[in-house]
Amino acid sequence: MQAASQQLGNAVSLDAVTVAFSVADGGVYTAVERADLSVAAGEFVAIVGPTGCGKSTLLNVAAGLLRPAEGSVRIFGEPLRRLNPQAGYLFQADALFPWKTALENVAIGPETAGVASAEARKNALAWLTRVGLGNFAGRYPHMLSGGQRKRVGLAQVLIRDPKILLMDEPFGPLDAQTRQIMGNLLLELWTADRKAVLFVTHDLEEAIALADRVVIMSAGPNAKIIGDWRVPLARPRDISEIRLEKEFHDLHREIWSVLKDEVLKGYAQSTLAGAAS
Amino acid sequence: MNRAGLLALQLLIAVVLIGIWHVATTVPIGGVKLLPPFFFSTPYDVGARIVKWLVEGTIWRHLYITLLESVLAFVIGSVAGVMIGFWFARQQLVAAIFDPYIKMMNALPRVVLAPIFALWLGLGIWSKVALGFTLVFFVVFFNVYQGVKEVSPTVLANARMLGMSERQLLRHVYWPSALSWMFSSLHTSVGFAVVGAVVGEYLGSAAGLGYLIQQAEGVFDVAGVFAGMIVLAVFVILIDVLVSMVEKRLLVWRPAPGDARA
Numbered sequence A: 001m002q003a004a005s006q007q008l009g010n011a012v013s014l015d016a017v018t019v020a021f022s023v024a025d026g027g028v029y030t031a032v033e034r035a036d037l038s039v040a041a042g043e044f045v046a047i048v049g050p051t052g053c054g055k056s057t058l059l060n061v062a063a064g065l066l067r068p069a070e071g072s073v074r075i076f077g078e079p080l081r082r083l084n085p086q087a088g089y090l091f092q093a094d095a096l097f098p099w100k101t102a103l104e105n106v107a108i109g110p111e112t113a114g115v116a117s118a119e120a121r122k123n124a125l126a127w128l129t130r131v132g133l134g135n136f137a138g139r140y141p142h143m144l145s146g147g148q149r150k151r152v153g154l155a156q157v158l159i160r161d162p163k164i165l166l167m168d169e170p171f172g173p174l175d176a177q178t179r180q181i182m183g184n185l186l187l188e189l190w191t192a193d194r195k196a197v198l199f200v201t202h203d204l205e206e207a208i209a210l211a212d213r214v215v216i217m218s219a220g221p222n223a224k225i226i227g228d229w230r231v232p233l234a235r236p237r238d239i240s241e242i243r244l245e246k247e248f249h250d251l252h253r254e255i256w257s258v259l260k261d262e263v264l265k266g267y268a269q270s271t272l273a274g275a276a277s
Numbered sequence B: 001m002n003r004a005g006l007l008a009l010q011l012l013i014a015v016v017l018i019g020i021w022h023v024a025t026t027v028p029i030g031g032v033k034l035l036p037p038f039f040f041s042t043p044y045d046v047g048a049r050i051v052k053w054l055v056e057g058t059i060w061r062h063l064y065i066t067l068l069e070s071v072l073a074f075v076i077g078s079v080a081g082v083m084i085g086f087w088f089a090r091q092q093l094v095a096a097i098f099d100p101y102i103k104m105m106n107a108l109p110r111v112v113l114a115p116i117f118a119l120w121l122g123l124g125i126w127s128k129v130a131l132g133f134t135l136v137f138f139v140v141f142f143n144v145y146q147g148v149k150e151v152s153p154t155v156l157a158n159a160r161m162l163g164m165s166e167r168q169l170l171r172h173v174y175w176p177s178a179l180s181w182m183f184s185s186l187h188t189s190v191g192f193a194v195v196g197a198v199v200g201e202y203l204g205s206a207a208g209l210g211y212l213i214q215q216a217e218g219v220f221d222v223a224g225v226f227a228g229m230i231v232l233a234v235f236v237i238l239i240d241v242l243v244s245m246v247e248k249r250l251l252v253w254r255p256a257p258g259d260a261r262a
């Protein structure tokens, strides 16, 4: 009974999710095996794990882009059968439409939903301004810096007001300063409107600084969730300052002691696989 | 290098080449001219011929015919290439069935078709349009096909997550991608349209630049042949400049080639 009501409150809940890929030589690669993960409504959860462990795979499952071989995916208690209509997805790779301007990229979501073009554009401009790109509305993606493109991507997703925000290493390719600025921007937007966030990163510091909970994945194959920590740091937070606090360091040390082994394992695996192929 | 400097160097090449031509055809070295004017004409004769054509006004009709044939071949070939390329890319079964035939037709040297088109469509413009069409169509077809196929999977996934229906995907993702590939092959397809027109005229017609060159060749009028070739070259360059301008407008969203931040 307790478990059921708990599930209803969860924006996302993955139960014993297994994802397998068929690979070129005819075999099957089980990337993720029996992973359990839940995100409560309004909760900010960060997933950390070594490269190639299956973080993007889990997000794709939560987005409905990828069907798990086994296990169940529930979105606000409902089994997910098709694409997740409640989710906004900020992809790891560049996903903006290169042939649309920043404004058109942001307006396309509402336009797709049937909002009149003029109104969609007005709203899009407001969102671009909110992410600090009000003066860049007419630029095409290739005329924007990596950080600016991520901001457009964020606006593109948030303008649709999804209940769930899936973010795949959104600040991965950015430099340290820009990452902090983007992190603060994200927290600011999230504080104004608390969505359930599933945030993938390979950067443990970033995860602790941003999230309510940090979840650790083991190295693949057969990756699963091997750790789950609550972040006791008070909000509102400033990303650059929070790193100086003692609680931050203690938690970082504790999680890192678990993560370190997995990172080494993941590294060994990826180099092994590289040598074999 | 700035534009003026570049243009100056480009003109210098022409001047040097014409200079060599002039010297070799008019100045005897050790009693013989390096290039006999009977076979190579002279820059002066060729220039005089072009001026004569322009002054008498005979050239305009031929230019107009060639231009008309090229434009028709380009437009019809492009429309067909876009539609069929798009259809094939979206219907894998259709593409698989027609694959060997497409390859066969594309490998066929189009020149062998010219007499057949002349037979079917007569010696007027349409046999030339048909020849240009067979060249333009395949360029556009392959590019559009590729453009639809090579849409970034991430962009596609993003579009779907943003709630696009299949029809909206066509309009906002596949279509722009296909067109961008088509536009990036604009120089090739426009060039082929002109080639089709001129070769068709050359092989049998009563008007056009190809006809002009063919007529001159028939009477060993080398100056006429060269004059025709030069007019054709200038014609092609002007069209190419026009295409570049159009391309620049259509592909504003593309990073310039060599822009590392692509």
Ligand SMILES: Nc1ncnc2c1ncn2[C@@H]1O[C@H](COP(=O)(O)OP(=O)(O)O)[C@@H](O)[C@H]1O
Pocket: A021, A022, A023, A029, A031, A049, A050, A051, A052, A053, A054, A055, A056, A057, A058, A220
């Ligand atoms: N389409 C696919 N086919 C085969 N293997 C895949 C496919 N997608 C991902 N993988 C494998 O699954 C594992 C997890 O990938 P991914 O979720 O992208 O990792 P990451 O944690 O870096 O985001 C990797 O080892 C990757 O090689």
Ligand SMILES: [Mg+2]
Pocket: A055, A056, A057, A092, A168
């Ligand atoms: Mg990834």
